[in-house]
Amino acid sequence: MTEYLQSTFLGPEIGWLVATLALILLIALPLMLAVAMIIYVDRKIIAAVALRRGPNVVGPFGLLQSFADGLKVFLQETIIPSGANKGLFLLAPIITFTVALLAWAVIPFSEEMVLANINIGVLYILAISSLGVYGVVISGWASNSKYPFFSAMRAAAQMISYEVSIGFILISVVLFAGTFNLNEIIKAQEGHIFGAVSAYGLNPLLFPMAVMFLISSMAETARAPFDLTEAESELVAGYQTEYSSMSFALFWLGEYANILLMCALNVILFWGGWLPPVDWEPLYAVPGIIWLFLKMFMIFFIFSWAWATVPRYRYDQLMRLGWKVFLPISIFWVFLVSGYVMIDKFGWPL
Amino acid sequence: MQIFAFYLFASIVIASGAFCIFARNPVHSVLWLILAFFNAAGLMLLVGAEFIAALLVIVYVGAVAVLFLFVVMMLDIDFAELRAGFMKNLPLGLLLALVLLAEIIFGIGAWSAGGMGEATAVVGPPAGGPSNIEALGTLLYTKYVFIFEAAGLVLLVAMVGAIVLTNRKRGGVRIQNIQEQVARRPQDATRNEQPEVGKGVEL
Numbered sequence: 001m002t003e004y005l006q007s008t009f010l011g012p013e014i015g016w017l018v019a020t021l022a023l024i025l026l027i028a029l030p031l032m033l034a035v036a037m038i039i040y041v042d043r044k045i046i047a048a049v050a051l052r053r054g055p056n057v058v059g060p061f062g063l064l065q066s067f068a069d070g071l072k073v074f075l076q077e078t079i080i081p082s083g084a085n086k087g088l089f090l091l092a093p094i095i096t097f098t099v100a101l102l103a104w105a106v107i108p109f110s111e112e113m114v115l116a117n118i119n120i121g122v123l124y125i126l127a128i129s130s131l132g133v134y135g136v137v138i139s140g141w142a143s144n145s146k147y148p149f150f151s152a153m154r155a156a157a158q159m160i161s162y163e164v165s166i167g168f169i170l171i172s173v174v175l176f177a178g179t180f181n182l183n184e185i186i187k188a189q190e191g192h193i194f195g196a197v198s199a200y201g202l203n204p205l206l207f208p209m210a211v212m213f214l215i216s217s218m219a220e221t222a223r224a225p226f227d228l229t230e231a232e233s234e235l236v237a238g239y240q241t242e243y244s245s246m247s248f249a250l251f252w253l254g255e256y257a258n259i260l261l262m263c264a265l266n267v268i269l270f271w272g273g274w275l276p277p278v279d280w281e282p283l284y285a286v287p288g289i290i291w292l293f294l295k296m297f298m299i300f301f302i303f304s305w306a307w308a309t310v311p312r313y314r315y316d317q318l319m320r321l322g323w324k325v326f327l328p329i330s331i332f333w334v335f336l337v338s339g340y341v342m343i344d345k346f347g348w349p350l
Numbered sequence: 351m352q353i354f355a356f357y358l359f360a361s362i363v364i365a366s367g368a369f370c371i372f373a374r375n376p377v378h379s380v381l382w383l384i385l386a387f388f389n390a391a392g393l394m395l396l397v398g399a400e401f402i403a404a405l406l407v408i409v410y411v412g413a414v415a416v417l418f419l420f421v422v423m424m425l426d427i428d429f430a431e432l433r434a435g436f437m438k439n440l441p442l443g444l445l446l447a448l449v450l451l452a453e454i455i456f457g458i459g460a461w462s463a464g465g466m467g468e469a470t471a472v473v474g475p476p477a478g479g480p481s482n483i484e485a486l487g488t489l490l491y492t493k494y495v496f497i498f499e500a501a502g503l504v505l506l507v508a509m510v511g512a513i514v515l516t517n518r519k520r521g522g523v524r525i526q527n528i529q530e531q532v533a534r535r536p537q538d539a540t541r542n543e544q545p546e547v548g549k550g551v552e553l
Contacts (some may be wrong), residue, residue: 013351088381119481123404130412134384137416141377141423149423156420160413180483316526 023115027104035256036066041297042256042304049308076245081143084242088142093243093250096135100257103128107264108183110274110288121182122170125265126163129220132258133159135251136222136229136239143242151238154315155222155229161322162219168330169213172337173200173269186273198279201270205340209333210270212326214302217262219322221255223303225310226318263299264292271295352396359392376422384415401482 040055040063047054055062080086106121108114118124133156140152174180177188177200189198201210219226230238240251267273272295274288313321363386370382387410394403480488490498543551 088378118400120400120404120483123401123408127404127407127412130408130416133412133416134419137419137423138381152423153420156416160416163412317528320526320528 020115024105027115028101031101031104031257031260032253034260035253036070037063038260038300039066039069039252039256041300042307045301045304046308049305070249073245073249078245078247081145081242083144085142085144088138089242090247092135092139092142093247093254094135095138096132096254097250097257099128099131099135100254100261102131103261104257106182107261108186108268108273109292111183111187113289114183117181117183120180122174122180122185125182126167126170129166129258129261130159130163132220135254139243139251140239143239145242147235147237148239148241151229151235151241155239158222158226158228158318158322159220161319162216162326165212165322165326165330166216166220168327168334169209169216170269172206172209172330172334175334175337175341176200176203176206182268182273186268186275189272190275191279196279198272198275198277199270200272205333205337206270208329209337210266212330213270214266214299215321216326217266218303218306219318221258221262223259224307225312227312228315228318231312259300259303260296263296263303266299267292267295271299356393356396359389359396362386362389363393376425377419380415380419380422383418384411387411387415399482401486 043065044054044062055065058064058068080089103125105116106114106118106124108117136155136159137152140148140150140155143149173185177185179185179188189200191198192200193202200206218224222229229235230240235241240248243251271277272291274292276283276286276291277295366382366385366389370379370386373379373382387406391403391406391411394400394406545551
């Protein structure tokens with residue numbers, strides 16, 4: 001598309017700009033639709049675990065529930081507390097939402113369908129996801145209210161804690177694949193297990209990493225059982241307490257866009273991305289994007305499942321898991337993986 | 351396009367740097383500082399140092415500045431007291447400003463003399479060669495491996511020092527023993543009693 005637009009009357013520079021803008025919209029708009037539907041799926045799964053029906057009134061099977069909620073929120077009045085720091089108060093949800101969308105620029109949906117195929121894709125994701133904490137921290141401070149402030153403090157501590165082990169997990173995958181490019185990482189997984197199954201997650205050396213990454217990504221997105229930032233029994237609604245209307249909805253959308261991003265990252269790093277699960281010729285007839293979405297849905301199901309079954313962690317348990325369990329194990333595993341890669345490449349040193 | 355991006359990033363860096371100094375609220379100052387970091391990363395991207403840009407965002411924006419913000423938000427700041435210190439520190443501040451100004455003038459003088467012309471001519475990695483990450487990794491782990499490890503050692507010592515300084519024994523802390531908590535069963539904590547009428551239970 002970029003080449004085509006550049007060859008028309010627009011010329012190379014303007015053509016590139018128009019094509020990139022169109023591609024950004026092509027990712028962002030379906031993403032919003034996906035977020036609306038995944039909220040519906042989330043509520044349905046949690047309801048099924050609790051033996052309830054879940055949303056079933058608006059539209060067939062309640063499919064339009066999220067859109068009804070969105071419309072309701074859109075028509076509400078935006079209330080700004082008089083003690084709040086007005087500019088920052090309004091900026092915080094915008095930051096959360098923007099950062100959640102930014103990371104999707106490097107996600108490969110199939111071999112060609114990637115907006116920015118940059119050679120530091122993994123680092124870009126790490127950099128952008130480390131920005132996510134600002135929306136929460138700023139909203140907590142700008143609300144000028146004690147519960148949002150507690151929530152912001154918790155969020156800052158929690159996200160920094162789990163980012164450390166996520167970094168080490170990413171490093172071990174990068175060592176295995178030998179590249180920082182997300183597309184190359186997916187290609188390196190082709191037929192990884194016995195030349196048949198395309199997934200790093202089934203490699204015995206990387207399986208513990210896959211499990212830790214799944215749990216860490218739940219903690220990083222502040223998803224239950226790690227949702228201490230919005231623990232309703234202690235902090236009302238956490239950092240969102242003072243928000244209403246669209247500013248609240250932006251938090252909501254950003255949060256779920258982040259969860260979807262983490263699902264996509266799990267799939268790309270450990271479960272073969274857009275590759276079919278088994279390296280068998282007829283399966284390649286199915287477009288890669290379908291495989292990616294199917295796998296993302298499986299990961300999201302685990303997220304919802306954990307939400308519905310696991311009770312919320314205590315704060316000290318959360319910190320213990322991050323610093324005393326995941327961090328030492330992931331550091332040790334980086335040693336193991338790099339040792340294996342060395343031996344695999346250069347043979348035994350003796 | 352690149353010229354436009356350069357002037358955008360550069361002007362935001364300078365403007366947010368100025369706002370960082372002039373903002374009255376320290377939290378606003380830190381936020382302006384973060385904006386300056388972020389746009390500096392954009393400038394790094396423009397000269398082709400994408401690895402340095404990513405590191406700048408991950409390390410400074412993602413970790414250091416969060417901790418800054420964390421601490422500054424929790425400080426109880428008395429603005430009147432801050433103003434009072436202004437006159438007292440003014441001579442020292444002016445001295446520092448003079449030194450910095452002299453350095454800038456020397457720097458510009460040296461640059462306009464043409465000494466650095468060749469060095470600035472090479473921008474970005476050569477096309478077709480190894481990428482930034484590979485080139486940096488090769489250099490760090492071969493030519494500069496001892497310096498690199500010494501830097502790591504310094505960081506380790508700093509970390510141990512920080513832990514030693516803050517780790518003091520405090521009385522009255524109830525330490526959580528997770529193994530004990532997990533191993534606890536209902537029969538350890540509860541018992542069934544059938545007390546007779548009019549008699550209580552001895553706990």
